[in-house]
Amino acid sequence: MDTTLQAGTKIRTFEDATYRKVSWRLVPFLMVCFLIAYLDRVNVGFAKLQMSQQLGFSETVYGLGAGIFFIGYFLFEVPSNLALHKFGAKVWIGRIMITWGILSACFAFVQTPTQFYTLRFLLGLAEAGFTPGIVYYLSCWYPSHRRAKIMAIYCMGSPLSGIIGNPLSGFLMGSMAGVSGLGGWQWMFVIEAVxxxxxxxxxxxxxxxxxxxxxxxxxxxxxxxxxAKSEDVKAVDPQARVGKVFTDPRVWLISLICFCYVTGQYGITLWLPTFIRSTGVSDPLHIGMLSAIPYMAAIVSMYFFGRSADKHRERRWHLIIPCMMGAIGFLALPWVMHNTALSLVFLSIAAAGILTCTPLFWSLPTAFLSGAALATAIAMSNSIGNLAGFTSGYMIGYLRDVTQSGNSAYYMIAGMLMLGAFCIWTIPARLVNR
Structure with missing residues (x-):
């Protein structure tokens, strides 16, 4: 008995040590890649502070351009993830990053709304498959009971891009303005693409x-x-096929959940500099430094919820609570926007909740699918969910133009987050809690 117990303990210790080795090899590198991906996706929110004025873009033009990225993303998401499944991560992830880097630098030469829309669409095509590709790639290394914490660490690249990228963007826009006849926002696009x-x-x-x-x-x-991987695969649906994914009500439900929280996610990441400027802060560097604060709160929240979800092997409430945190943060904003400090408090609550949803969400499809069916489901839910980047970006810009206020946009985002929380609650616990 004692010998069996000692042998089991020794095996678990060796397994834990092996996963630590894997994590140190893969996760820091992939997190940095995600940081750069997110920075190149949302630095247009900082460029807006100068670009819109210099080029004469309205809030609606910016909102449509920021959002049209996700149309390209939607169209190429599933084919891209199937290509990754076929060709492997090292080729496909590398291809994605090189392509989007080149396109991101091209934004420095935008002059018209049409050029802006076209490049944002092409950037979406280029980057499609990156996030679901990484999710699928990590699912090939980690069993389900280890994924939430790993995904939380990986997804810290998103708030880190805010902590590092926002002050950097503000600095570049202020210090590089006029160098070689280019605006600060133009230099920002070029430098951050490298x-x-x-x-x-x-x-x-x-x-x-x-x-x-x-x-x-x-x-x-x-x-x-x-x-560990083979034991995990036994618990998923062995009959799942790629074609069945598109008619699986579970996949459509998690796609709706993704759409709801992504509405809030891009409400934060694409518009945070504008939100802070509306409280009375005008200097780009100061806006960049202040906008790093909500992302710091998000890092703490992501790690806490991810670790707790794996420890308790509970997924639903660990996702519902962050959704409601995001809703509360946005519901409070109209009442505190006159005060920069209070605005930052509620923006931090919103960011901590919304950005925490991302790593916890990916424990849902990986709990009941595997292989090519999983790759397809991840891509499908992410592509549909990221359409919220289009609707959110466009609607916020439109509502701000029409009402000359952001209040209606804040309520719209809060409503979507509450809908997402309700949808999560409807998922049977037995399906995802493992």
């Missing part, structure tokens, strides 16, 4: 397409990882 291209090239050499091809793992380590 890391994406460099990291994309590095992907070809650093990432491994599977556990079996990872030369940095020993045979015993590969065996324990494959065993």
């Amino acid at each position: 890391p994406a291209v460099l990291l994309g090239c590095f992907c070809f050499y650093y990432l491994d397409n599977s556990i079996a091809k990872a030369n940095w793992l020993t045979s015993a380590e590969k065996q324990v990882l494959e065993l």
Whole structure:
């Protein structure tokens, strides 16, 4: 009995050590990639502070351009993730990063709304498949009971892009204005695009397409990882096929949930600099430094909820609570926008809740699907969900133009988050709590 117990403890210790090794190898690098991806996706929110005035773009033009990114993203999401499943992460993730880096730099030369719309659409096409591709890639390495914490750490790239990128964007826009005849916002696009291209090239050499091809793992380590993966696969739907994903009501439900929380996510990330400026702050560097505060709160929240979800093997309430935090934050904003400090408090509550939803959400599809069906479901839910980036960006800009106030937009976002929380509550606990 004691010998069996000791053997089991020894195996678990070795498994834990192996996963720590995998995590140190993969997660920091992928988190940095996500940081750069998110920065290149949303730095248009900072560029708006100068670009809209210089080019004569209205709030509606900016909102439509910011949102049209997600139309391209929607169209190419599923094909991109199926391509990753076929060609492997090292080639496909590298291709995505190089392409979007080049396109992001091209924004420095935008002069008309049509050019702005076209580049944002192409950027969406280029970046499609990155986030669901990484989610699928990590699901090939980690069993379900380890994913929430790992996804939380990976998704910290999003708030880190705000903490690092927002002050950097503000600094570049202020200090580089007029250099070589270009505006500060133009230099910001060029400089912040370079890391994406460099990291994309590095992907070809650093990432491994599977556990079996990872030369940095020993045979015993590969065996324990494959065993954990095979045990996890037994718990998912063995009959799931790619074609059935599109008629599976579970996948449509989680797609709606994704749409709801992404509405809030891009309400924060695309408009946060504008929200802060509306409280009376005008200097780009000061806006950048203040906008880092909500992202700091998000990092703490993401780690706490992700760790707790894995510890208790509970998914629903760990996702419902962050959704409601986001709703409360946005509902309070119309009443405190006259005060910068209070606005930052409620923007921090909103950001902490909304950005925490992302890593916890991905534990839903990975709980009941695997293989190509999982890759398809992840891409489908993410592509439909990210259409909220289009509707959210456009509607916020339109409502601000029409009402000359952001209040109606805040209520719209809060309503979507509450709908998302209700949809999560309807999911049977037995389906996802493992």
